[in-house]
Amino acid sequence: MQDLQGKTAVVIGGGSGIGRGISLGFAEAGMSVVVADIESDSAERVAGEVRARGGKSAAIRADATDPSSLEALAEQATRELGAIHVLSNNVGVVIDKPLTRCTEEDWGWGIEFNLLSIVRGVRALLPHLRAHGGEAHIVSTASLAGVLALPSGPMMPAHLGIYTATKHAVVAFSEMLRGELEPERIGVSVLCPGLVRSNLGATSARNRPARFGGAMTEPTPPAPEIAAMMMPEERVGPVVVDAVRANRLHVFTHPEARPMVEARQQRMLDDFAFAAKARESR
Ligand SMILES: NC(=O)c1ccc[n+]([C@@H]2O[C@H](COP(=O)([O-])OP(=O)(O)OC[C@H]3O[C@@H](n4cnc5c(N)ncnc54)[C@H](O)[C@@H]3O)[C@@H](O)[C@H]2O)c1
Numbered sequence: 001m002q003d004l005q006g007k008t009a010v011v012i013g014g015g016s017g018i019g020r021g022i023s024l025g026f027a028e029a030g031m032s033v034v035v036a037d038i039e040s041d042s043a044e045r046v047a048g049e050v051r052a053r054g055g056k057s058a059a060i061r062a063d064a065t066d067p068s069s070l071e072a073l074a075e076q077a078t079r080e081l082g083a084i085h086v087l088s089n090n091v092g093v094v095i096d097k098p099l100t101r102c103t104e105e106d107w108g109w110g111i112e113f114n115l116l117s118i119v120r121g122v123r124a125l126l127p128h129l130r131a132h133g134g135e136a137h138i139v140s141t142a143s144l145a146g147v148l149a150l151p152s153g154p155m156m157p158a159h160l161g162i163y164t165a166t167k168h169a170v171v172a173f174s175e176m177l178r179g180e181l182e183p184e185r186i187g188v189s190v191l192c193p194g195l196v197r198s199n200l201g202a203t204s205a206r207n208r209p210a211r212f213g214g215a216m217t218e219p220t221p222p223a224p225e226i227a228a229m230m231m232p233e234e235r236v237g238p239v240v241v242d243a244v245r246a247n248r249l250h251v252f253t254h255p256e257a258r259p260m261v262e263a264r265q266q267r268m269l270d271d272f273a274f275a276a277k278a279r280e281s282r
Pocket residue numbers: 012013014015016017018019036037038039042062063064065090091092093094141142143144192193194195196197198199200201203204207
């Protein structure tokens with residue numbers, strides 16, 4: 001979708017971190033931006049930043065785990081800023097726990113926020129992306145953890161089993177959806193960021209619903225030397241804009257991660273080679 005000027009984007013989870021970066025990036029590209037978030041103050045703040053830069057924006061409170069809230073978001077967004085052309089699905093939570101200790105509640109929380117929020121966002125917004133009959137685009141946020149599987153160790157200080165499994169699901173969902181929507185001229189991308197400055201630990205902890213155990217103590221923010229290694233979220237926006245314009249499936253913020261993906265793919269190819277050799281010898 002080359003022409004973004006004057007079109008409207010809805011960014012779900014747009015009030016902080018990567019969603020904020022995407023909101024500012026779309027505004028920079030000339031789009032009107034609906035900033036939707038469960039935290040109204042954050043959504044208002046980002047919408048204010050868009051307006052301060054001369055763009056049109058509306059802040060709407062929405063809960064990405066609640067289909068009726070997402071339908072209401074779509075209606076209100078259309079009323080306030082017109083036909084919707086781009087959906088950015090950005091809600092997620094980080095869960096740091098070894099898989100062998102994860103409970104039913106942990107899995108429910110991870111699947112609901114990291115996968116079903118995206119499925120529901122698409123279900124609620126797709127009729128609106130179709131309604132105007134022009135080009136449209138969906139970009140959902142997964143992670144590098146959607147194309148890599150790094151067990152806890154020197155390279156990975158956390159236990160991201162549920163996170164990794166659910167982010168792989170978002171990548172697969174997006175690839176399958178892309179195939180289904182291609183004939184309708186609706187593009188689909190999946191954003192796979194590396195480390196980006198954000199409030200993910202804190203927003204995950206404070207927005208955990210009672211059905212998954214309720215709010216948790218917020219983790220201490222990363223030390224300044226770690227934070228300094230993270231990409232500023234404002235740099236994610238232009239990466240997403242370029243990918244929407246070029247209709248790329250995978251959207252990578254950290255191309256330097258490629259050797260890790262290649263090494264993983266190679267391990268899979270080695271297993272195919274093993275299987276072929278084993279079959280010959282049977
Ligand atoms: N920060 C990173 O290094 C990184 C890397 C890879 C992927 N990601 C992914 O990026 C996405 C955005 O995370 P972030 O790191 O920018 O964190 P963030 O906490 O700064 O932003 C997430 C936003 O989602 C909102 N939110 C949470 N629950 C919601 C709900 N039910 N309905 C609506 N809004 C809700 C939060 O209030 C917050 O504004 C997540 O999917 C995360 O997994 C982050």
